[in-house]
Amino acid sequence: MDCRKVQELLIRSDLREETDTILDPEVQGHLEVCPSCRTFYKEFFQTLVRPFKEAGPVQPPESVWLKIKAAIEKEPQKRPAAEVLLDRFKAAWDRILGIMPKPVLGGVGLAAVFLIAALLIYVPKGSLNGKAYLGDQMLYLMGVSSEDLEFQAETESLGTAIEVVFLD
């Protein structure tokens, strides 16, 4: 096994202690006879294993939690959409009540009821009559045209002599 291959395998390995046994016996054997790779191995451990292994645990200061807690508490409470919608409707209704005096509001409400009732009663009725009228008109026109044609056929003779000769 050459030095390049050994060093590549060392880089890929996950040593936790300098005394860890290298799993590959071939690499282990090479290290015993190759000073260059032994130096590389030492450097590898010093650079890559020891500093990170010795890196102490780090805790955030308490102020971080206090900021997170404050940010959460500052947020509006989340509620169901229907509840939010109902509240908005109530707020709008309160605003209307605030703007209009109650008698005016009652009058407006009554007028609105009459208007809706009138629309419901009269508009569909009128539209039905209109439809019936149109239907009658169509039938009439169709009837007129066919009668006219028959009438034409019966009455279009000019009564000339030549017609009498040829048609009779």
Next chain:
Amino acid sequence: MPVEELSEDVLKLAAQGDMTAFRKIYEAVSGFVYSVALRMVRNTADAQEITQDVFLKIYHNLKNFQYRSSFKTWAYQITLNTTLNYCKRLARERNRRTDDSVLATQGVSPAVEERMEQLSREATVQSLLAILTPEQRACIVLREIENLSYEEMATVLRLNINTVRTRLKRARQRLIEYAKKGVAQHGL
């Protein structure tokens, strides 16, 4: 409380807006969220901002969380996505703040000597991570510091497992080249 011990009940209560339950989640995962963010952006102010963003996302999306999958992996996914997006935004803005506050919130040690050693170790880690791309950095942080498996990394980063291996290998090669050049002086 370790993240693995978070019960489904706690997650459900938090999803309903129970702040006591949400605090339990925060205590279980804030360590790795902040740790990953800090190692990725190398700035405490940015890391704190990312941590806040991540927890607000967790809070708002808990009701959509599928309890079949691992909460830890899900939280890592949110953390990595938020952090990588933050890195991209920082790169665009070209308005990086100085890194002098990196270690301001490290665990306090009573012994000054120990504290100095800790600072030195953290400085070494930061100097090593600084030479990597954000994607390579994410791989190194997840593998070497957070000890995630390749499968977990592939899920968190939404990558093919072979892509994860390749990225990790390239990141390691880059770090070794950096060490060989003798640029890193902090205890290497």
